[in-house]
Amino acid sequence: MNAVPLVLYAVALVAYLWHFARRQPVVGRTATTLLVASALAHTFVVGMQTMEAGHVPVTNASSAISTFVWLLALAYLYTEMTTDERAMGVFILPLLVALQIIPVIEPGVEDRAPVLQGPLFGLHVSSLLFAYASFALACVIGVTYMLLFKEIKAKHLGFFYARLPSLQVLDTMNQRAIVVGWTFLTVGIVIGTIWAGQAQGYAGGDPRVQAMSLEDPKIFVAVLCWAVYSFEAFVARRMGWGGRRTAYLSALGFAIVLLNFVPVSYFLTTSHNF
Amino acid sequence: MRLLLVGLSHRTAPVELRERLDFHTRGLEAALRALGARDSVREAVVLSTCNRAEMYVACDSIESARDDVLDVLSRFHQIELTTVQRYLYESLDLDAARHLFRVAAGLDSLVVGEPQILGQVKDAHAASSRSQTAGPVLHRLFHSSFGVGKRVRTETALGSGAVSVSFAAVSLARKIFGALTGRSVLVVGAGEMGKLTAQYMRSQGAHRVTIVSRTVAHAARTAEAIGGASAAPWEELDAVLGASDIVITATGAAAPILTKARVEATMRTRRNRPLFIIDIALPRDVEAAAGEIEQVFLYNIDDLQATVRENLARRTSEVARAEAIVGEEVEKFAGWLRSRGAIPTVVALRQRFETIRRAELQRLDFKLSALPPEARAKVDEVTRLIVEKLLLIPTEQLKSLAEGDTSGVYADAVTRIFNLQTAAPASDEADPERSSGGRVEPFPAKARGPR
Numbered sequence: 001m002n003a004v005p006l007v008l009y010a011v012a013l014v015a016y017l018w019h020f021a022r023r024q025p026v027v028g029r030t031a032t033t034l035l036v037a038s039a040l041a042h043t044f045v046v047g048m049q050t051m052e053a054g055h056v057p058v059t060n061a062s063s064a065i066s067t068f069v070w071l072l073a074l075a076y077l078y079t080e081m082t083t084d085e086r087a088m089g090v091f092i093l094p095l096l097v098a099l100q101i102i103p104v105i106e107p108g109v110e111d112r113a114p115v116l117q118g119p120l121f122g123l124h125v126s127s128l129l130f131a132y133a134s135f136a137l138a139c140v141i142g143v144t145y146m147l148l149f150k151e152i153k154a155k156h157l158g159f160f161y162a163r164l165p166s167l168q169v170l171d172t173m174n175q176r177a178i179v180v181g182w183t184f185l186t187v188g189i190v191i192g193t194i195w196a197g198q199a200q201g202y203a204g205g206d207p208r209v210q211a212m213s214l215e216d217p218k219i220f221v222a223v224l225c226w227a228v229y230s231f232e233a234f235v236a237r238r239m240g241w242g243g244r245r246t247a248y249l250s251a252l253g254f255a256i257v258l259l260n261f262v263p264v265s266y267f268l269t270t271s272h273n274f
Numbered sequence: 275m276r277l278l279l280v281g282l283s284h285r286t287a288p289v290e291l292r293e294r295l296d297f298h299t300r301g302l303e304a305a306l307r308a309l310g311a312r313d314s315v316r317e318a319v320v321l322s323t324c325n326r327a328e329m330y331v332a333c334d335s336i337e338s339a340r341d342d343v344l345d346v347l348s349r350f351h352q353i354e355l356t357t358v359q360r361y362l363y364e365s366l367d368l369d370a371a372r373h374l375f376r377v378a379a380g381l382d383s384l385v386v387g388e389p390q391i392l393g394q395v396k397d398a399h400a401a402s403s404r405s406q407t408a409g410p411v412l413h414r415l416f417h418s419s420f421g422v423g424k425r426v427r428t429e430t431a432l433g434s435g436a437v438s439v440s441f442a443a444v445s446l447a448r449k450i451f452g453a454l455t456g457r458s459v460l461v462v463g464a465g466e467m468g469k470l471t472a473q474y475m476r477s478q479g480a481h482r483v484t485i486v487s488r489t490v491a492h493a494a495r496t497a498e499a500i501g502g503a504s505a506a507p508w509e510e511l512d513a514v515l516g517a518s519d520i521v522i523t524a525t526g527a528a529a530p531i532l533t534k535a536r537v538e539a540t541m542r543t544r545r546n547r548p549l550f551i552i553d554i555a556l557p558r559d560v561e562a563a564a565g566e567i568e569q570v571f572l573y574n575i576d577d578l579q580a581t582v583r584e585n586l587a588r589r590t591s592e593v594a595r596a597e598a599i600v601g602e603e604v605e606k607f608a609g610w611l612r613s614r615g616a617i618p619t620v621v622a623l624r625q626r627f628e629t630i631r632r633a634e635l636q637r638l639d640f641k642l643s644a645l646p647p648e649a650r651a652k653v654d655e656v657t658r659l660i661v662e663k664l665l666l667i668p669t670e671q672l673k674s675l676a677e678g679d680t681s682g683v684y685a686d687a688v689t690r691i692f693n694l695q696t697a698a699p700a701s702d703e704a705d706p707e708r709s710s711g712g713r714v715e716p717f718p719a720k721a722r723g724p725r
Binding site: 024025155165240241 | 434449542546580
């Protein structure tokens with residue numbers, strides 16, 4: 001079922017690329033329309049899975065990725081509609097397409113382990129996924145910032161100069177995305193900790209629950225992420241870091257997020273493999 | 275109806291002659307009236323800018339219209355025809371339309387893609403509307419040209435990129451800071467170039483402009499000339515620098531004033547807020563190495579000129595796409611022009627039907643007179659509606675068939691079948707009442723639907 005949004009995202013990507021290259025307003029509107037259609041189809045898929053399973057489809061890595069893609073698409077659409085800037089779509093859409101391939105080729109079975117009960121678990125995963133979606137946006141904004149920065153510094157005003165909003169705007173958008181992401185990351189980690197405490201009570205014998213400590217790679221990397229983004233959101237600017245360094249940091253932070261999200265989830269963690 | 279364009283431009287005529295033939299000096303509307311008064315001229319629009327003087331005329335006969343247009347030109351400007359004739363160019367029908375579309379798109383401008391010309395074309399059209407010299411054909415032609423201008427601007431990069439140094443500086447500042455509102459500008463040196471650039475920044479919304487010069491009196495004078503600017507003594511340069519976002523340096527100093535170390539020192543106090551330095555002095559006022567500092571964007575006059583050249587080159591590469599748009603729009607206009615070929619037939623057909631209706635009502639008058647007045651009015655109304663409904667489809671078909679057909683075979687067939695006598699082509703169309711409106715419907719009022 002995840003294949004339908006995948007195809008739509010891919011078509012939308014083509015439209016965004018075309019718009020980026022040729023800058024025809026009609027193509028731009030078409031691209032947005034296609035992305036809205038993709039997001040709607042994806043909403044339907046996620047909704048169906050929720051109804052089928054009786055909870056938000058986040059209990060295995062594949063469905064969590066699908067939900068993440070959906071949230072990222074929505075977050076991007078929100079940014080595009082509030083700023084009227086389509087240039088970032090060219091960078092976001094490839095990410096959506098690439099990640100959406102995973103649930104298509106390896107559809108996870110959405111049966112919730114008895115351990116994963118209670119509303120706290122759903123909140124934990126949802127807020128983390130939303131945080132990651134924000135970080136993905138921040139990363140893309142950061143990358144575009146660096147591209148534009150390089151062009152202006154090198155005094156070669158070309159491709160990106162004509163297509164991207166100003167450095168100031170990109171920097172502000174980046175900051176905003178980081179703060180939103182950081183908030184949800186914090187909430188997600190706190191709820192996760194509380195939930196783990198509760199799980200000790202009713203499923204203390206589960207080896208995965210026993211493995212829930214800082215020594216588990218997934219948890220460790222999540223905390224590392226939190227440290228990186230806390231630094232970026234609250235310390236970097238006070239230290240006088242300019243937009244370019246914080247942009248690098250956004251990219252670095254999201255690289256860690258992706259690392260945690262895909263390889264760590266599938267291969268390394270002993271606590272979060274449900 | 276045919277189109278005739280006679281004119282000259284920066285491509286054909288020297289500036290002295292263009293100045294001499296500027297229609298605005300003697301009044302554009304007077305020229306339009308003079309043109310409109312000629313019998314051969316059915317419609318007229320005059321486009322007069324500092325780079326061109328062009329007369330667009332809709333007429334029935336090119337030969338007589340050309341004579342009249344040239345005569346008006348020479349009388350109006352009191353100039354011998356022989357002195358201007360070799361600078362004039364002439365285009366007919368669709369070539370004239372293509373020429374206007376290219377002009378409106380900025381393709382024929384001195385600086386390709388410059389945006390002012392579209393406004394000037396609009397002004398020319400508005401003037402002819404006021405003097406009621408434009409009719410349905412030129413209204414349509416000019417409205418199409420506005421569409422071409424708009425399409426070229428949104429669909430191509432023909433008008434993009436700054437093509438003057440001070441505009442390049444402002445657009446760079448915009449790319450760094452977003453809007454210029456609330457940004458502070460520092461001008462080092464009280465020279466003319468610095469003043470001009472600062473003035474431009476100010477007109478673009480820059481919040482505060484400060485002039486620093488070795489002689490405070492000079493700085494104060496320049497600040498006054500800019501308006502809303504302030505002057506500061508030379509000793510405060512570092513302090514002002516720390517508070518500014520954009521710095522324009524234009525002194526005559528032999529050695530650099532802003533060294534890398536000096537800029538670095540102020541960057542610390544600025545907490546790495548971006549600093550955009552425009553060095554328009556020769557020799558340089560700012561050490562080139564200062565551009566290596568994180569968050570410092572240093573451009574000198576050569577860099578700005580290089581971006582201007584790049585932009586001009588990029589505009590040239592967009593010309594083909596703009597020409598394609600012009601071609602499409604010429605095609606559309608040609609279709610519309612052809613559809614007008616059916617108008618005399620339509621008019622004659624409607625007149626024929628209306629005559630029959632009147633005659634029949636007349637013939638039955640003795641019977642109808644027995645009816646109460648409301649019923650008689652109803653009969654009149656109903657018969658009129660029937661006629662209009664009968665004619666609705668033939669009218670639309672004649673128009674749309676003519677659009678794709680150059681031979682006029684359908685109009686011809688209708689003329690023969692109904693044995694119509696068509697008047698001189700579309701003579702009812704020069705009605706001044708209709709020419710004053712914006713969009714003009716080229717056909718008589720359509721039949722009203724059932725109520």
